[in-house]
Amino acid sequence: MSKGILLLSGGAKVALARILNQSARKRGFDLHISDSILDVPTRLIADRFIQLPSFESKAWIQALGDYISENEIKLLIPSRHSELGNLAAHREEIESTGAFLALSSRDAIDTCLDKWKTYQILKKTEIPTPxxxxxxxxxxxxxxxxxxxxxxxxxxxxxxxxxxxxxxxxxxxxxxxxxIAPGKEFTINAYVDHLGQVISAIPHERLVTESGEVVQAKTKRIPLLIETAEKVVSAIPGFYGPINIQVFYDEANNSCQITDINPRLGGGFPLAHQAKGEFIEWLCQENLDQRELRPFDRWTDNLLMMRYREALFEIQ
Incomplete structure (x- = not known):
């Protein structure tokens, strides 16, 4: 049996699943994907798919642990915001199976999931926020x-x-x-290594969104936003792996204000990846290859992403 990487709650995140598939193939690993719904698009991308109970179910963690143990899962990657708290609370139980959970510390997760706590710590550390x-x-x-x-x-x-x-x-x-903060809306996709250092921070302007998710965006090399990401990571200990920070940037005054911090892969991550911010590969290098990372700032500036609807088909 091949070792595996498990993407939790794959849903319709086909672009992310395809990126993961590349890193898994490179190492001879299988890509496993889970969701609480059977008929989701990423099921057709996975080498193996598992329908798990809802994260709100008491059976969720037990079923997840059993699947990890039975399938030699070595790296577990969350993608759904609502599941982060439960995963952080059960990290010890999950990692006792031999898999590494690519997630920030419980304290960092708790701070970011509670927007009032996020606001208070940003104000305390004098990081601009509305x-x-x-x-x-x-x-x-x-x-x-x-x-x-x-x-x-x-x-x-x-x-x-x-x-x-x-x-x-x-x-x-x-x-x-x-x-309401002045300026244009940006996301900063950042990767934090095991030592707590920011390996890369890649801002993009959110040009068009649908239901809260970006569908058109462009990378922008704005030093203030990169510095802001580094300040956030210093202010909130315990970040690890991919995080995304929502900000409004006022170009006229070269100022920004943070509205949200999400300790997970963001919906716009495929743009950061295409710009050479290989967060998934870095997760694999750190946790599967035992390699140390070096800071990376040679990502592609002014790269435009335009999303479109695509269909997958299966005879049932």
Missing amino acids: DTLTSKGFSPDPKKSYISKPRFGSASIGVRSVEGTSPPNASETESLTQE
């Missing part, structure tokens, strides 16, 4: 514009404009109100 309030503390400046967003959430789900000076209709634990 003014953010809990519903209980809502006291807006009538000259400014605000959005309401879930305290725990991702992919722009539940984000809406706040009208007037009335607080959003949500409890303190459910919703935050954040000032």
Whole structure:
């Protein structure tokens, strides 16, 4: 039996699965992909596919551990935001099977999943971020514009404009109100090695999005954004592997403000990969080849990504 790499919750992430397939093939590994739904596109990319219980099920971790043990999985790569907390909480149990979980520390995960904690640590370390309030503390400046967003959430789900000076209709634990930052929206895809150093940080401008995921974007070599990624990694100990940081960049003032930090592969990662930010290969080099990494800044600037719909077919 070949050793394997497991992509968790592959869903429709076909571009990511194909990148993983290249690194697996290079080492004679099989690519395994899981999801809680059987008929997902990445099932047709995988060498082996496993339908696991939902991460909310008590049976999820046991089923995952059993599959890892039975199939000699050596590297486990998360991709779904909602699963990160459970994975971090069960890291010891998962890694006792012999697989390495490519995920930041539990403290780093907890900080990033809770947007109020993220805001507090950014303010404490003087990293620019828009003014953010809990519903209980809502006291807006009538000259400014605000959005309401879930305290725990991702992919722009539940984000809406706040009208007037009335607080959003949500409890303190459910919703935050954040000032709308000036400038254009960027993502910084960064890779952090086992020593906690940023190997590479690759900003891209989010030109067009659909349902919170980027469909058109362009890499931009903006020193301030690269420096900001390094400051974030220094401010929040425990990051490892791929992370993505959401920022608004005001070109006129050369300033930026961070709105979200996601300790996982982002939806726009294929652009960073095509720009020579080989995060998946670096994960494999560190954890399967036992190689140390060196900082890399020779990525391709001004690379445009344009996504389109593609179909996969299977006779059932």
